[in-house]
Amino acid sequence: MSFFNKLKSKLFKSSSKLEEGLDAIVEEGGAAEPQPDPGPAPASEPAPETVREEPVREEPAPDTPPVGPKPVEIPETQAEPAPSSGGMLGRLFGRQGADVVRRPLDDDMLESLEDLLITADMGVDTSARVTANLAEGRYGKRVSTEEIKAALAQEIARIMEPVAKPLPLYPKKPQVVLVVGVNGSGKTTTIGKLSSQFNAAGKKVVIAAGDTFRAAAVEQLQVWGDRAGVPVMTAPQGSDPASLAFEAHKKAEADGADLLMIDTAGRLQNRADLMEELAKIVRVLRKRDETAPHNTVLVLDATTGQNALSQVETFQKLADVSGLVMTKLDGTARGGVLVALADKFGLPIHAIGVGEQIDDLAPFDPEEFAAALTGLAR
Numbered sequence: 430m431s432f433f434n435k436l437k438s439k440l441f442k443s444s445s446k447l448e449e450g451l452d453a454i455v456e457e458g459g460a461a462e463p464q465p466d467p468g469p470a471p472a473s474e475p476a477p478e479t480v481r482e483e484p485v486r487e488e489p490a491p492d493t494p495p496v497g498p499k500p501v502e503i504p505e506t507q508a509e510p511a512p513s514s515g516g517m518l519g520r521l522f523g524r525q526g527a528d529v530v531r532r533p534l535d536d537d538m539l540e541s542l543e544d545l546l547i548t549a550d551m552g553v554d555t556s557a558r559v560t561a562n563l564a565e566g567r568y569g570k571r572v573s574t575e576e577i578k579a580a581l582a583q584e585i586a587r588i589m590e591p592v593a594k595p596l597p598l599y600p601k602k603p604q605v606v607l608v609v610g611v612n613g614s615g616k617t618t619t620i621g622k623l624s625s626q627f628n629a630a631g632k633k634v635v636i637a638a639g640d641t642f643r644a645a646a647v648e649q650l651q652v653w654g655d656r657a658g659v660p661v662m663t664a665p666q667g668s669d670p671a672s673l674a675f676e677a678h679k680k681a682e683a684d685g686a687d688l689l690m691i692d693t694a695g696r697l698q699n700r701a702d703l704m705e706e707l708a709k710i711v712r713v714l715r716k717r718d719e720t721a722p723h724n725t726v727l728v729l730d731a732t733t734g735q736n737a738l739s740q741v742e743t744f745q746k747l748a749d750v751s752g753l754v755m756t757k758l759d760g761t762a763r764g765g766v767l768v769a770l771a772d773k774f775g776l777p778i779h780a781i782g783v784g785e786q787i788d789d790l791a792p793f794d795p796e797e798f799a800a801a802l803t804g805l806a807r
């Protein structure tokens with residue numbers, strides 16, 4: 430299964446919520462219209478700039494070489510045989526002969542759309558901005574659900590494009606990656622998944638179990654280290670995380686490791702202590718390498734919805750956050766929060782987690798995400 434399909438099926442809750450909501454909004458004030466003549470798209474449709482693949486003719490010219498972009502995949506549920514013409518784009522946009530419900534994009538519809546985006550956790554400001562952009566060039570025109578989905582996906586992808594950046598790798602050895610986030614956000618799991626991927630890519634990784642106060646956290650990291658085939662440096666329970674970080678850096682350097690991933694505590698209950706703990710880790714690391722840490726990755730749990738926004742604000746005060754990983758996008762109807770995060774903070778999103786298995790972490794792809802979130806067929 431391609432990652433997109435996996436993402437789509439795993440983001441089912443978010444996309445089905447948006448999808449159902451969009452259907453309901455269009456149907457509420459709309460009317461079925463007979464299929465327009467297939468052929469050129471109506472003038473009201475702006476050229477879909479972010480659509481990566483050209484619509485494919487169903488009958489390729491006889492001398493078309495068997496190369497080039499693959500046809501757009503249509504999920505089975507949409508792949509009913511088109512009774513007449515309409516082509517792939519026609520089927521994609523619901524113009525396969527059946528009546529299509531359209532409704533004028535007026536103030537009422539825009540208000541309902543904005544409310545729907547807010548319930549999908551896109552946040553008030555981002556939802557308002559996205560809705561306003563949707564209205565541009567479409568206001569007053571009759572639109573179908575598929576057209577709104579496509580426009581919404583395009584708008585979301587446009588917001589997310591600038592922040593989709595994999596964890597940058599530097600020539601510096603060892604590159605120190607400090608991983609921060611509240612307890613339970615998925616730090617340990619993310620460190621395990623990332624380490625496994627770097628290890629598979631031929632990078633030598635050392636992990637430091639910096640949450641020394643919780644024996645369970647250390648044990649869990651050891652399990653992930655074993656799975657990923659990466660050594661995990663630990664220290665006795667309750668010992669100073671900064672001194673563990675120092676020792677781990679020494680070992681990573683001595684071993685010629687490319688990356689040192691440091692897990693940290695996430696006790697927000699005592700913010701001052703946590704701030705001092707993180708600051709001390711950084712101070713001590715800089716005794717060994719004044720450019721460390723090279724990345725400070727904040728791990729956020731998508732199921733916390735809007736709370737993720739305040740966590741970014743808090744951790745930006747506690748540490749110099751350089752990028753984000755969003756976990757648990759599977760099984761939540763709150764995936765829209767990622768759009769709000771991108772819009773509000775503009776911090777790089779390095780990866781997303783869509784499950785508990787070692788390969789359930791992928792680089793963030795804005796178009797795939799936007800399509801999966803809106804339920805747009807691809």
Ligand SMILES: Nc1nc2c(ncn2[C@@H]2O[C@H](COP(=O)(O)OP(=O)(O)OP(=O)(O)O)[C@@H](O)[C@H]2O)c(=O)[nH]1
Pocket residue numbers: 610611612613614615616617618619640646649694695756757758759760781782783784785789
């Ligand atoms: N469904 C799902 N579960 C995840 C994902 N990432 C992590 N988890 C689960 O979330 C729970 C917490 O993850 P941890 O990695 O232990 O989180 P942590 O931030 O290290 O938490 P502490 O060890 O308490 O500091 C575990 O049960 C993980 O299996 C994900 O992408 N999807």
